[in-house]
Amino acid sequence: MTKRNGRYEKADSFDSLLPQVVDKERVHARLKAIWERLMARQDLDYDQQIVFRACQDILEAPDSSREPRFALNDLTIQEIELLDDPDLPRYLLYRYRYEMFHRMKRLDDFPPCLQIEPSSICNYRCVFCYQTDPQFTNPKSGHMGLMSPDLFKRIVDQAQGRCEAVTLASRGEPLLNPRIGEMLAYAGNKFLALKLNTNALLLTERLSHAVLEAGVNTVVFSVDSASDAEYNRLRIGGKFDKVVSNIRRFQEIRVKKFPKSKIITRVSGVKYSDDQDFGSMELFWKAFVNQVVFVKYNPWENTYQKPVNDISAPCSDLWRRTFVWFDGAVNPCDIDYRSTMTVGNAREKGLSDIWTGPEYQALRIRHLSNDRGSLNLCARCAFA
Numbered sequence: 001m002t003k004r005n006g007r008y009e010k011a012d013s014f015d016s017l018l019p020q021v022v023d024k025e026r027v028h029a030r031l032k033a034i035w036e037r038l039m040a041r042q043d044l045d046y047d048q049q050i051v052f053r054a055c056q057d058i059l060e061a062p063d064s065s066r067e068p069r070f071a072l073n074d075l076t077i078q079e080i081e082l083l084d085d086p087d088l089p090r091y092l093l094y095r096y097r098y099e100m101f102h103r104m105k106r107l108d109d110f111p112p113c114l115q116i117e118p119s120s121i122c123n124y125r126c127v128f129c130y131q132t133d134p135q136f137t138n139p140k141s142g143h144m145g146l147m148s149p150d151l152f153k154r155i156v157d158q159a160q161g162r163c164e165a166v167t168l169a170s171r172g173e174p175l176l177n178p179r180i181g182e183m184l185a186y187a188g189n190k191f192l193a194l195k196l197n198t199n200a201l202l203l204t205e206r207l208s209h210a211v212l213e214a215g216v217n218t219v220v221f222s223v224d225s226a227s228d229a230e231y232n233r234l235r236i237g238g239k240f241d242k243v244v245s246n247i248r249r250f251q252e253i254r255v256k257k258f259p260k261s262k263i264i265t266r267v268s269g270v271k272y273s274d275d276q277d278f279g280s281m282e283l284f285w286k287a288f289v290n291q292v293v294f295v296k297y298n299p300w301e302n303t304y305q306k307p308v309n310d311i312s313a314p315c316s317d318l319w320r321r322t323f324v325w326f327d328g329a330v331n332p333c334d335i336d337y338r339s340t341m342t343v344g345n346a347r348e349k350g351l352s353d354i355w356t357g358p359e360y361q362a363l364r365i366r367h368l369s370n371d372r373g374s375l376n377l378c379a380r381c382a383f384a
Helices: 024-039 046-059 074-081 085-104 149-159 180-187 205-213 228-234 240-257 278-285 300-305 351-355 358-368
Strands: 002-004 007-009 014-017 113-116 165-168 193-198 218-222 264-271 291-296 321-324 329-331
Touching: 024 046, 024 074, 024 085, 046 085, 074 085, 113 149, 149 180, 149 351, 165 180, 180 205, 205 240, 218 240, 228 240, 240 264, 264 278, 278 291, 321 351, 351 358
Parallel strands: 113 165, 113 321, 165 193, 193 218, 218 264, 264 291
Antiparallel strands: 002 007, 014 291, 321 329
16 A cells, blocks of 8 residues: 555555566567457457557557556566466456556446455454454454355356456455365366465465465465564464464475466565564565565554544545455445445345445445545545
């Protein structure tokens, strides 16, 4: 998240990043071949028009009349390098919708990114997380639970062919769901950007195999330190040595048993204090993962108690992604972890109908009308 004038912009969210070695010229040559094929066609359908525009923004010289412009960064280039040529148009379509539609306030019939919550329960109480809120974790609150495989499969069936970015995580730890292996197998190889976020404490040998067999594109290990004392101070309930052992074993299994795997592994920490040193993180973790990053800390664990701010910019998530909780509740953001703004339920309606429905549209209109301040939680949230 980039912080500007007191607000946090979700684009460019990494505070520090282990540099990547990428071949930008080779990627551009592959994209140029797609662009030239599209230029030779007489009529382009909806998806092809978006792919054409993505290639045009990347490959043509800057033109102020075509702002905002789509661009690639080292992370997206690395993802493209792992794709076969037939998958590139799908990837460009997904990435353009994810990065550009929220800037243009453009909406089509399905969210560019879908976050599915296998579990809202967590085995940690991290100091910067809303799992420390007793109103959320109290069993009587109704917020704690595990998603059923049937509901998960129903959601995946709707998303396949309409969405590439599917993240298995939200308010809790996904590996706490005892059916997570079955879920991974069902979602496997159906999306170009299937991601799993985990604290890795429960990453057994069996689950490591399940992740790799499913063809997960990115696995993110939520780790904030390279030392036991600092980790245990931040990740309450965790065991640093166990996490290190599990991530090391995952890498060994990947190398020995799945040598053709194209998975990207990432250690991602929250930059909570100045005591955390990214250099130490990089030195320690780069032997086990492809990427090491820090994201800026925003105190979302107490958003409901924050004072009202003067941020009026519409929230990008209203056009970029949606969240499906364990019980099917569809929420416009995870800052609202107590679900005060739920816009529908995936057990009762299709995700497309909810995404384009009146409840969601009413939120977007309020944000576009500089009326964000009249929405209790949005008025206190620093995200844009």
